[in-house]
Amino acid sequence: xxxxxxxxxxxxxxxxxxxxxxxxxxxxxxxxxxxxxxxxxxxxxxxxxxxxxxxxxxxxxxxxxxxxxxxxxxxxxxxxxxxxxxxxxxxxxxxxxxxxxxxxxxxxxxxxxxxxxxxxxxxxxxxxxxxxxxxxxxxxxxxxxxxxxxxxxxxxxxxxxxxxxxxxxxxxxxxxxxxxxxxxxxxxxxxxxxxxxxxxxxxxxxxxxxxxxxxxxxxxxxxxxxxxxxxxxxxxxxxxxxxxxxxxxxxxxxxxxxxxxxxxxxxxxxxxxxxxxxxxxxxxxxxxxxxxxxxxxxxxxxxxxxxxxxxxxxxxxxxxxxxxxxxxxxxxxxxxxxxxxxxxxxxxxxxxxxxxxxxxxxxxxxxxxxxxxxxxxxxxxxxxxxxxxxxxxxxxxxxxxxxxxxxxxxxxxxxxxxxxxxxxxxxxxxxxxxxxxxxxxxx
Numbered sequence: 001x002x003x004x005x006x007x008x009x010x011x012x013x014x015x016x017x018x019x020x021x022x023x024x025x026x027x028x029x030x031x032x033x034x035x036x037x038x039x040x041x042x043x044x045x046x047x048x049x050x051x052x053x054x055x056x057x058x059x060x061x062x063x064x065x066x067x068x069x070x071x072x073x074x075x076x077x078x079x080x081x082x083x084x085x086x087x088x089x090x091x092x093x094x095x096x097x098x099x100x101x102x103x104x105x106x107x108x109x110x111x112x113x114x115x116x117x118x119x120x121x122x123x124x125x126x127x128x129x130x131x132x133x134x135x136x137x138x139x140x141x142x143x144x145x146x147x148x149x150x151x152x153x154x155x156x157x158x159x160x161x162x163x164x165x166x167x168x169x170x171x172x173x174x175x176x177x178x179x180x181x182x183x184x185x186x187x188x189x190x191x192x193x194x195x196x197x198x199x200x201x202x203x204x205x206x207x208x209x210x211x212x213x214x215x216x217x218x219x220x221x222x223x224x225x226x227x228x229x230x231x232x233x234x235x236x237x238x239x240x241x242x243x244x245x246x247x248x249x250x251x252x253x254x255x256x257x258x259x260x261x262x263x264x265x266x267x268x269x270x271x272x273x274x275x276x277x278x279x280x281x282x283x284x285x286x287x288x289x290x291x292x293x294x295x296x297x298x299x300x301x302x303x304x305x306x307x308x309x310x311x312x313x314x315x316x317x318x319x320x321x322x323x324x325x326x327x328x329x330x331x332x333x334x335x336x337x338x339x340x341x342x343x344x345x346x347x348x349x350x351x352x353x354x355x356x357x358x359x360x361x362x363x364x365x366x367x368x369x370x371x372x373x374x375x376x377x378x379x380x381x382x383x384x385x386x387x388x389x390x391x392x393x394x395x396x397x398x399x400x401x402x403x404x405x406x407x408x409x410x411x412x413x414x415x416x417x418x419x420x421x422x423x424x425x426x427x428x429x430x431x432x433x434x435x436x437x438x439x440x441x442x443x
Contacts, residue, residue, distance in 0.1 A: 015063060021083055022060030025090050029053040032093035049093065056086055120186070120205030123193075124152025131200060140205050143167070143180055156203060159188050170212075177212070185212040237314050237346055304331075307338055315352065316342060322358025325381060330432050333408055334358075334383055340401035341385045341426055349389025349424065357384040378433055385426040392420040402426075 033049035059082065111132070114121055120137035124130045128151040141149040144164040149155060159176050162169035170177040176188040187208040193200050304324055311318050318338065325331050338356060345351040359382040396418050398406060409416045414430040 018063045018079065018083065019060060021087075022056055022063055025056040025083075025086050026053060026060060028090035028094055029056055032090075032097055035097040052086070052089060052093075059083070059086070118207055120203075122149070122152060122155060122203040123195075123200050124155070124203070126199050126201070128153035137203075137205060140180070140186060143182070144178065152201060152203065156190055156201070160190075177208070179212075183209070185209045234346065241310065241314060241343070304335070307335055307342075311342060311354070314342075314346070316346070317353045318342075318356065319353065320356045320358065322356075322360070324358065325432070327432055329412060330381060330430055333405070333412070333414075333428065333430065336401075336405055336408065337383060337385055337426060337428060340405055341387065343401060345387040345389050348392070349387055351387040351389025353388045355386050355388075357386075358382070359384070378431055381430045381432055383426075383428040383430075386423055389424075391423055394420070396420050396424070 029049055029052040033046065033053060037046060059079075063079070111134075114132065114134040115136075117134055117136060120134065120140045122130065122133040122137045124133075130149065130152050133149060138149050141147070141155065144167050145158065146165060158164055159178070160172055160174070162172045162176070164178065166181050168179040170179060170185075174190070178186050178188070180186060185208050186205045189204050189206070191202045191204075193202050308318055325334060334356075338354065341354055345354060361380045361382075396402075398418070402418070406416045409428055409430070412430060414428060416429075417427045419425040419427070
């Protein structure tokens with residue numbers, strides 16, 4: 001009795017296993033049938049799958065009854081053989097379906113492929129309903145707003161108008177660019193497309209982190225090159241000014257040397273007249289006297305022309321309102337003031353034009369009328385120098401050229417003042433003897 005009971009328990013376990021086995025085969029053939037119907041395969045394959053589903057279903061019902069188990073081992077072996085054959089058939093159908101899915105494109109494969117892209121992709125209808133969007137677009141949208149992507153119109157309006165809660169909008173409009181919190185940069189683009197007779201919008205969010213970094217690096221290099229170009233230009237202007245000053249200094253040195261030789265020759269002639277070649281001595285002094293006469297007539301004009309030519313060589317302009325003074329000391333002060341003003345204008349104000357205003361009036365005495373000038377032979381000169389550059393940010397500190405200029409002005413009994421707001425103005429007041437009119441000099 002114990003052996004028969006154990007055998008009955010084993011048969012019950014076998015029947016349960018075969019029932020589950022049959023149920024899995026039914027599910028396998030059902031899936032293969034659904035796959036064949038979905039992709040419109042051959043009719044023969046569809047009919048074969050229908051027959052297999054029905055046969056496996058009947059086998060499962062037959063196994064659930066369990067009558068064949070009492071008939072002996074032959075029936076059990078036959079049923080196990082049928083189950084094995086049907087299992088091989090199920091495996092073959094499943095393998096065929098998997099191979100078919102891999103070799104052909106279907107809606108599911110399109111979605112899977114789009115989800116693999118590193119570019120955010122979204123297609124939506126004109127009313128905002130989303131037809132397709134990939135995982136990357138959903139991730140980007142949640143990063144920028146913290147919400148789920150459900151409306152395409154909201155997506156584009158938020159991005160194009162720069163209204164995302166997180167991230168930084170670098171550029172809006174039709175080609176927005178956003179810097180995400182993780183440091184990556186996304187460039188957005190929307191295109192109108194047509195599919196199956198329906199109007200859709202395609203929105204792409206491409207990763208341009210590397211390109212954006214290269215552009216920023218290029219802009220920084222261009223700015224550095226621009227600053228270096230400005231420094232080189234300023235350096236070139238200073239070199240030109242120094243060359244002009246060097247030429248002027250060389251000519252002064254040559255004149256000084258010639259006068260030195262002439263004076264030494266005069267001293268030697270006075271001490272030992274017979275030891276000096278009189279013809280060479282006279283020729284030297286005739287040359288120096290001729291130079292003095294010519295220089296006396298043209299020194300004022302040439303001195304002013306030198307500074308005008310120097311300014312023109314530097315691309316600068318000097319305008320004079322009034323008659324330039326010809327007296328040696330006054331002329332030198334004005335030329336020094338113009339030189340200092342040009343230098344400061346280039347170095348600090350960034351200007352291109354220096355305006356010089358010269359005002360003449362009667363020197364203040366006991367009687368403030370025209371008779372005062374005639375009686376004393378003196379007049380008052382006022383030089384005002386201003387440029388078109390930017391005004392100084394604070395009070396101008398006198399040093400270098402300005403300080404030396406003040407010392408010369410005050411040594412002549414004049415006054416010098418500087419105004420920095422709203423415009424830089426250098427003002428010099430001098431009292432000098434009245435000059436004759438240019439017409440009488442030319443005549």
